[in-house]
Amino acid sequence: MDNWASTSWESRDLQIAKDLMDPAKRTTALRDYLEMHTSEAWFEDEDLLWDTLQSLSPEERTAMISGPGGEAMLGRIREDLGANEIEMLDALTNIDEESGLAMAKKEEVAAAKMLMAMKGAGDWWLGGIDSWGTDESEVMSQLSDLSPEEVKKAMAYYNQNCSGPGETFQTHIHGELSGAPMEVIQSELAGDKVAADAWRLKYAAQEDFWDLGGTDEKLIEDVFKSYQDGKGGRKPAQFAEVGQRFETMFGGEGGRYNDESGGRSAMEVFLDDELSGLDRQFLGQMATKGEADPELEIMYAMRGAGTDEERVKDILKKMYE
Known part of the structure; x- marks a missing residue:
């Protein structure tokens, strides 16, 4: 130019x-x-x-x-725009019959985002699909943000507007996903946030055939915070159930996070195996009560190559309100 x-x-x-x-x-x-x-x-x-x-x-x-x-x-x-991007545009601009306004309903936008996460933009010149693989993290994130009732509405919208003849959300995910992501999604569709979050923690370990995935600390933190924040209709009173469900699913004899010597819960074994240092200390507090002491959270925000300045400001603001 x-x-x-x-x-x-x-x-x-x-x-x-x-x-x-x-x-x-x-x-x-x-x-x-x-x-x-x-x-x-x-x-x-x-x-x-x-x-x-x-x-x-x-x-x-x-x-x-x-x-x-x-x-x-x-x-x-x-x-x-590609065909799937047009579905996203429609979800954002559909006129609601009751209000007469373009409401950009949360569940409809989520459905369109999940379509693009699985099928790409849908550009005609690439045969309708331009995705090299499914962004399972995006699909799981969208479902996490929705309440169980909103998940039902999102599925109804998806099946009516975002899939072809004989296709549904279920047929799409069965063609794209397996393992922990599939378990997360199926639990979300069943309205069981606690089971979905237990599987999210398992997924956060990023275990693959070569064990090269690394640990997703951000996802672990998000799971623990989501109950205090009321994300996706979760309630603080449900928080303790996550550890209990994780124990049932991954602890005990033969479980992935069973403590063979005894004494530690499956959650403690998980955190000990996957984390160390400040990450273990911070997320250990999060696992216990859904939040961490502000002083520890500030240290956590300052770890690594750079400081998360906005996070530090938010913590200090809350401390002195």
Whole structure:
């Protein structure tokens, strides 16, 4: 791109930024912004498209996609998307019959994200699929964020809108997944968050045939935190059940995390086997009570090559509120 084109692009971006702050021009500016970075760009920024649409209020989203201008914008954007990306666009812009607004319902957006995680963008020139493999972590993450009731709604939406004749969410995952990820997902579909989380901890060990996967400390922390945070309809009172279920599933004679010498729970064996040092200390506290002492959490945020400054700020803010 030559200097004139680059300058022109930057100048337009600046004008759009100004118009976004003007209530009278905001709707048109939003349309220009999305088209500039999708249908008019050399390389479409789909993540920007999804993030922008999700960040808007239902009223703003509805105004942007309504009328001749909105319909024309959506039409142009659709031309550059794969079939599965269009499902995502639809989930974000569907008009709810009851409210008359583009609600971007959580369960519908999750269904579309899971479709793309398993089947890719669905670009026609790649035979409808451009994924080299399923992003099982994304599928599990989307289900984790949903309550059991929302999971049911997501499945109904997926089976109606995101699968072809004779296909369902179940047929898709059976063609893509196995092992711990499959167990997580099946537990989620059964409405059993505790069992799903026990399997998530097993998956976090990242064991493969060569035992080269490493341990996903972030996933372990997320599992322990999710009950205090009420994520996906979980309740703090359920937290103790995770350790109990983990013991039933992976402890005892012949269990993967059985303490043959006795004295340690399956959870303790798991943490001892997979972690060490500050990771073991921090996640050990998390496993016990779903949270850690703020001083220890600050140390944990400062470990490694760089400090998670935002996390430290959040901890300090909570300490002195």
